[in-house]
Amino acid sequence: MSLLEVKDLSKRFGGVVAVDSCSLSVPAGSITGLIGPNGSGKTTVFNLVTGFIAPDGGEVRFKARSIAGLGPDRIYTLGIGRTFQLARIFPRLTALENMLVPVRRAGLRALLSRGQWGHEKERAMEMLAFMDISQVAGTIGGALSYGQRKLLELAAVMMAGPELVLLDEPAGGVNPALLERIAERLRQLNAQGTTFLLVEHNMGFVMNLCHEVIVLDQGRAIAKGKPKEVRENPAVLDAYLGT
Amino acid sequence: MTGPGSLVTRINRTAAFKALGLAVLAVVALLLPAIAPDPATTDKAVFTVMFVGLATAWNIMGGYTGYISLGHAAFFGFGAYAFGLLLVHLNITPGYAPFLLVPVAGLLTASLAVGIGWVALRTRAATFVIVTIAFMFIVQLLAENLVKVTGGGAGLGLPYPREWGGDFFNTPFYYAMLALAIIALVLSWWIRRSKFGLGLLAIRDDEDKALAVGVPTRTFKLTAFVISAALVGMIGSVFAYYMTYIYPQFVVDPLIGISMVLMAFLGGLGTLSGPVIGALLLEPAQLEFAYRFGASRLYLLFYAAVFLIVILLLPRGIVPSVTDLFRGWRRRRQMGP
Numbered sequence: 212m213s214l215l216e217v218k219d220l221s222k223r224f225g226g227v228v229a230v231d232s233c234s235l236s237v238p239a240g241s242i243t244g245l246i247g248p249n250g251s252g253k254t255t256v257f258n259l260v261t262g263f264i265a266p267d268g269g270e271v272r273f274k275a276r277s278i279a280g281l282g283p284d285r286i287y288t289l290g291i292g293r294t295f296q297l298a299r300i301f302p303r304l305t306a307l308e309n310m311l312v313p314v315r316r317a318g319l320r321a322l323l324s325r326g327q328w329g330h331e332k333e334r335a336m337e338m339l340a341f342m343d344i345s346q347v348a349g350t351i352g353g354a355l356s357y358g359q360r361k362l363l364e365l366a367a368v369m370m371a372g373p374e375l376v377l378l379d380e381p382a383g384g385v386n387p388a389l390l391e392r393i394a395e396r397l398r399q400l401n402a403q404g405t406t407f408l409l410v411e412h413n414m415g416f417v418m419n420l421c422h423e424v425i426v427l428d429q430g431r432a433i434a435k436g437k438p439k440e441v442r443e444n445p446a447v448l449d450a451y452l453g454t
Numbered sequence: 455m456t457g458p459g460s461l462v463t464r465i466n467r468t469a470a471f472k473a474l475g476l477a478v479l480a481v482v483a484l485l486l487p488a489i490a491p492d493p494a495t496t497d498k499a500v501f502t503v504m505f506v507g508l509a510t511a512w513n514i515m516g517g518y519t520g521y522i523s524l525g526h527a528a529f530f531g532f533g534a535y536a537f538g539l540l541l542v543h544l545n546i547t548p549g550y551a552p553f554l555l556v557p558v559a560g561l562l563t564a565s566l567a568v569g570i571g572w573v574a575l576r577t578r579a580a581t582f583v584i585v586t587i588a589f590m591f592i593v594q595l596l597a598e599n600l601v602k603v604t605g606g607g608a609g610l611g612l613p614y615p616r617e618w619g620g621d622f623f624n625t626p627f628y629y630a631m632l633a634l635a636i637i638a639l640v641l642s643w644w645i646r647r648s649k650f651g652l653g654l655l656a657i658r659d660d661e662d663k664a665l666a667v668g669v670p671t672r673t674f675k676l677t678a679f680v681i682s683a684a685l686v687g688m689i690g691s692v693f694a695y696y697m698t699y700i701y702p703q704f705v706v707d708p709l710i711g712i713s714m715v716l717m718a719f720l721g722g723l724g725t726l727s728g729p730v731i732g733a734l735l736l737e738p739a740q741l742e743f744a745y746r747f748g749a750s751r752l753y754l755l756f757y758a759a760v761f762l763i764v765i766l767l768l769p770r771g772i773v774p775s776v777t778d779l780f781r782g783w784r785r786r787r788q789m790g791p
Contacts, residue, residue, distance in 0.1 A: 263662070263665075263666075282670075283662075283665040283666050284665050284668050284669055284670045284671065285670075287665075287667060288668045292666075292667070293666055295663070299660055299662075299663045299666075300660075300663070301655070301659035302659055303655070303658070303659050308655075311649070311652055312652055312653065312667055312669065313667040313668055313669075314649070314653065314667065314668035314669050314670070315668065367667060368666075371667075371668060
């Protein structure tokens with residue numbers, strides 16, 4: 212069953228067609244890779260799905276419910292989290308405070324969400340320990356290394372227990388040791404029930420981690436399948452290498 | 455881990471030191487009219503406590519979210535006029551009863567802030583600053599030109615309690631301002647340690663990222679803006695009653711708006727105690743300048759100098775800078791020579 216269903220999604224920026232009648236689906240419980248050459252529209256698809264930009268046309272369905280046109284905050288509370296291409300955290304808040312920012316309830320109810328601070332803090336510390344960064348809980352975000360920021364961003368996005376997480380280049384700018392740790396944590400979170408859709412240029416990372424890969428080219432999904440099948444698909448080779 | 459010099463001991467010592475300082479400040483603030491009852495001192499105290507409240511209220515929006523409003527003087531003036539007009543038209547006998555109108559003026563100011571915030575908070579950064587300045591001048595122009603309602607440039611006279619003569623006159627106003635400053639501080643403290651407050655700080659750091667983790671940024675910003683404006687409006691209403699006469703250029707005064715911002719910047723933006731320290735340092739100094747040099751407005755040069763010093767030497771304000779210095783000193787001491 213598809214957790215996320217995108218149908219005929221389109222987005223133009225002036226004369227540039229960034230996403231062109233793109234259709235794709237992400238099965239529940241999977242780790243799906245979204246790959247494609249630079250400028251193929253991967254990040255735009257992420258921004259459209261998470262509500263950061265409004266589509267010109269098409270449909271986005273999450274758990275069979277239409278979410279196109281909703282704001283990013285509402286989409287997060289419905290169960291879709293995301294990370295950014297360059298790790299984004301709150302630089303003047305401590306790592307623990309970063310973990311406590313995510314909101315579970317939408318709109319006005321979020322205002323009164325004092326939450327169960329004690330319980331939330333416990334969960335935040337558990338998640339920081341899971342990512343092996345509990346030692347920096349009291350350090351402000353701006354003082355963390357890039358790798359720690361990557362881990363913190365992923366840990367924080369998991370705080371509201373999203374069912375689907377969109378990861379924009381989780382392996383970008385990360386050393387091989389940390390890369391393996393990130394892959395391992397993603398596998399563990401996936402085993403616990405979180406579905407992932409990730410954009411990535413590191414093909415080794417994608418091929419090792421993903422159950423399924425979707426290939427975008429010029430704003431359209433041109434191939435889909437198991438990593439091995441996709442790697443050998445002539446249309447994909449064509450898109451990457453050109454003819 | 456509780457021996458001398460341990461982390462727990464140090465935290466307890468710091469907390470005890472803070473509590474002691476707060477207690478001394480609270481006792482002095484509560485007993486001030488009894489300690490120094492002469493009107494010249496209590497008048498300065500009224501204005502100083504007024505700016506403690508204003509800077510704290512402004513900080514709830516500007517300090518926590520990073521949205522710098524230079525138009526809060528409009529809410530101050532609106533609160534003053536709302537109070538004055540209610541007092542005049544409802545024929546309330548001067549005395550303590552008019553203070554009951556202060557929350558009403560606060561509610562009216564909050565209603566205005568909902569509308570203004572709804573529009574202004576669609577913008578960010580410099581555009582937001584400009585929108586708030588424009589809004590302030592619109593309110594000032596309306597106050598000057600709606601002559602039948604506000605009295606225009608001729609001002610609006612308010613009835614005042616004649617029986618509060620001599621040394622006592624300033625005292626009720628001092629306590630009213632003090633009560634509002636305490637309300638602003640308690641609200642600011644509560645917000646700072648709530649999930650809502652954390653959301654505001656997240657907006658200050660990276661608004662789009664805050665949206666991505668579910669923070670309903672528009673609702674949060676608007677709520678902070680309205681709380682901040684309502685407090686400023688209530689303080690403006692007590693100011694109107696104290697002055698007994700209100701003029702557009704004195705209650706919708708850009709300098710009042712700039713002063714609360716400068717005080718928050720000087721003390722430390724986004725901190726609880728920063729705006730209080732900023733107001734306690736700047737307002738008495740400004741009043742001293744005004745008393746010494748009269749209407750020459752020389753104190754504006756002083757303000758400009760303070761602004762430059764803050765921006766060049768203490769861009770984060772006194773509280774964060776001193777805290778960092780203290781932490782550095784403690785670290786060096788622990789490491790030894």
